[in-house]
Amino acid sequence: MDLENRELSPQNTEKLVQFQELSGIDDLDKCMEILERHNWDVETAIHDHLGLDPREMAQPVREMPVFPLQNGQPTVHRPLPQSPPRTQPVDSVIQRIMTYFFNPFLDDNTGLFPLPNQRPDGFTGWLFFLSSLPLRVVMVTFYHLTRFVFRIIRPENRPAVTDPTGNVISFIQEYNETFGDQHPTFYAGTYSQVLNEAKKDLKFLLAYLHCKDHQDTNKFCRQTLCNPQVIEFINSNCLMWACSVNSLEGYRVSQALRENTYPFLAIIVQREFRMTVVGRIEGFIEPDALVQRLRTTISDNEAFLVAARADREERSFNQALRLEQDEAYLESLRADQEKEEKKRRDRLLEEERLREIREMELAEERKKEEMIRRKQEAVNLIPPEPAADESGICRILIRLPRGQKLERRFHRTIHTLKDLYYFILAHPDSPYQFEMATSFPKRTLPWQPDMDTYPTLAEVGLGASEALLVLDLDA
Incomplete structure (x- = not known):
């Protein structure tokens, strides 16, 4: 029987290695023949090879852990962990009773129900197992509760990597x-x-x-x-x-x-x-x-x-490209924002200019309305013209800025500069703000609309016949 010409599953290969380690047989063909005779049951094959009775074993032979394959090849030469030591056969009745009651606490099985290879033998064995079952339940429960309490009080110390x-x-x-x-x-x-x-x-x-x-x-x-x-x-x-x-x-x-x-x-x-x-x-x-x-x-x-x-190079290239695109986009966005800001400033300046123009126009309109109102009031404030044969008469020839000529008689000692001002203001072609001046010698008459007292024509030096010029202050 040639091992190299036969294909074994990973499980059978591991069982073959386990059996060789436990039995000490160097011939793999002989080990395979023994395992095939026992249907690849390692425990039964070991018992048969060593001539042991399974019922006399205090602990069954535990199956060795199955290791994963390395690169698709079985780990035939891998050192296996040592199997746990077997318990010595029980001789005395007291030892059998102690082992029967306390083995559940030393093994992974709870001990409440027998394993297939630990079933009681005969009617006496089953009777003893059933009669002791309540006591075993109490002992197993007490053991696990005590173990749980001790784990809470003193937790297991596990080393931690501190440095x-x-x-x-x-x-x-x-x-x-x-x-x-x-x-x-x-x-x-x-x-x-x-x-x-x-x-x-x-x-x-x-x-x-x-x-x-x-x-x-x-x-x-x-x-x-x-x-x-x-x-x-x-x-x-x-x-x-x-x-x-x-x-x-x-x-x-x-x-x-x-x-x-x-x-x-x-x-x-x-x-x-x-x-x-x-x-x-x-x-x-x-x-x-x-x-x-x-x-x-x-x-x-x-x-x-x-x-x-x-x-990584592609990601770096894409990242650099995306960064350049982002920078170009930000630059374009910054330029657009600057253009928008310039437009906004220009728009605000234009709005401010238009607002000032409107305010000036409104002020001018209000001023015109005010002057029209004052012209209308001045018509009612002009004193009656004296007769030509009265004494103290002053004949005044007035020349407006646009060339119109006005002529009227005033009393030199009765009429004041205020009366002369209202006469000129009431004319439709007269300016809104003006000064009065003699033609020769040229001098400006001392007139202010807010004067406390208004001098007479004689007091300002006007004679029986005068020529006055109206000077537009808004021109």
């Missing part, structure tokens, strides 16, 4: 003191930091978990990691992070990577926007084989970094 950077730096110092400083450059930071660094720089990350108690660790560090070819290749192609699993930071990373033996190397790279383990190297490996494994893994996964770089 992960210190753990890594301490390991590097200890490694240099033990094996020298001829090794690949170790990243002096936490595992999270080196992951971010590798993701930011789009580089491969080589994580090394160091276990000083493993038999292959010293050989690996002195022969493989210090090899110049290994150092040059690692430093040129990837970042390397290392830590001891005896430290809290190393233990935390160990729980995440789930290594099976030491020395352990994990090759990590960004794959589909997340950091992914793409290669695992477990156990001692020669320098040339290590370089070849790393080169093959990097070559197989380089396409992911190329795609990530292209995607």
